[in-house]
Amino acid sequence: KAGVTQTPRYLIKTRGQQVTLSCSPISGHRSVSWYQQTPGQGLQFLFEYFSETQRNKGNFPGRFSGRQFSNSRSEMNVSTLELGDSALYLCASSLVQGNSPLHFGNGTRLTVT
Amino acid sequence: ELKVEQNPLFLSMQEGKNYTIYCNYSTTSDRLYWYRQDPGKSLESLFVLLSNGAVKQEGRLMASLDTKARLSTLHITAAVHDLSATYFCAEGDNYGQNFVFGPGTRLSVLP
Numbered sequence: 001k002a003g004v005t006q007t008p009r010y011l012i013k014t015r016g017q018q019v020t021l022s023c024s025p026i027s028g029h030r031s032v033s034w035y036q037q038t039p040g041q042g043l044q045f046l047f048e049y050f051s052e053t054q055r056n057k058g059n060f061p062g063r064f065s066g067r068q069f070s071n072s073r074s075e076m077n078v079s080t081l082e083l084g085d086s087a088l089y090l091c092a093s094s095l096v097q098g099n100s101p102l103h104f105g106n107g108t109r110l111t112v113t
Numbered sequence: 114e115l116k117v118e119q120n121p122l123f124l125s126m127q128e129g130k131n132y133t134i135y136c137n138y139s140t141t142s143d144r145l146y147w148y149r150q151d152p153g154k155s156l157e158s159l160f161v162l163l164s165n166g167a168v169k170q171e172g173r174l175m176a177s178l179d180t181k182a183r184l185s186t187l188h189i190t191a192a193v194h195d196l197s198a199t200y201f202c203a204e205g206d207n208y209g210q211n212f213v214f215g216p217g218t219r220l221s222v223l224p
Contacts, residue, residue, distance in 0.1 A: 033212075043201065043214035056211040090155065099205075101146055101158035102212065 001026060004105035006091050012111045018079040021108045025072050025093030031055075032074040033102060034066060037088040046089075049074055050096070078110075086112045115139055117204050119215040127223050129191050134218045136185040136202035144205035145178050145185045146212065149198045156201065160187075192222045 005024040013019050025032050033056075034046040045058035049068035066076040072093070078085055088109050092102035116139040126132050138145065147159040160169040162178035162185060169176050173196065175188045185202055199219045203212040 035214075042216045043203075045211055045213070048211060058211075092156075099144060099161065099163055101148075101161050102156075103158065104148075104155040106155045 004091055004093050004103055006089075006105035006108050008108060009106065010109045010111075012113060013081050014113055015081055015083060017081050018077060019081060019110060020075055020077045021089055021091075021110075023074045023076075023091030023093075023105060025074070025091075026103055028095070029093035029103070030072050030096055031094045031100075032068055032072060033092045033094070034074070034076050035090045035092065036060075037090055037107070038086075043090070046076065081112045083112050086110060115204060115206075115213040117202060117213050117215040119200075119202060119218050121218060122216060123219050123221075125221045125223060126189075126192050128193055131191065132189050134187040134189075134200055134202075134220075136187070136215055138183050138185070138202075138204040138213075140183075140204065140206075142204050142206060143178075143180050146203045146205060147176050147185070147187055148201045148203065148214075150201065150217070151198045159200075189220075192220075194222045194224060196220060197222045 007022045031050045033048040036044045048056040052068045063079045068074045088107045090107045092104045094100040118137045120135045145162040148156040150156045160176040165180040167178045173190045178185045199217045201217045203214045
């Protein structure tokens with residue numbers, strides 16, 4: 001069974017630009033979550049989607065947005081990039097059941113210059 | 114505000130030794146998870162603990178959960194170099210998939 005796939009693996013952007021990251025969950029997983037990982041703040045929850053609806057949202061500004069498609073694939077978008085947005089962005093999928101662990105992708109390393 | 118704390122944050126130990134990583138969480142959630150992250154890699158699920166007194170073991174790692182104390186432990190028995198990684202505990206809420214992660218414990222097992 002294929003794991004969670006994130007593209008691209010690496011991105012370099014300039015302040016003020018916007019970026020879109022993509023995530024394909026494990027087949028059969030309908031919940032997709034996004035996390036930001038930085039050395040200073042650790043792992044922080046961005047949002048979670050299920051059946052194309054955002055169910056939970058973390059404490060991030062509105063520049064961070066996401067969506068989920070009917071095939072459960074998800075994208076997140078960051079507009080007006082800031083230097084502090086440089087991070088590893090991790091996508092995770094899980095089964096519908098609330099007790100299921102998250103299965104993480106390899107992440108997208110975003111560098112903002 | 115949900116908060117998860119881990120202790121210690123850094124751990125350097127010799128092969129063959131035993132040690133315990135502690136995870137304190139702030140709510141009455143009964144869902145606690147442990148993950149492992151190798152340098153430059155993603156997170157891998159290790160254990161899912163769903164009730165008070167739950168104990169799970171895999172190889173040299175054993176995790177337990179005390180919901181009354183809001184404490185989970187990850188015990189390492191006879192450490193080997195391959196266990197070197199960062200270990201995260203995470204608390205899951207009871208309604209969805211909103212997980213709060215601890216800061217991680219970076220473990221180095223020295224030969």
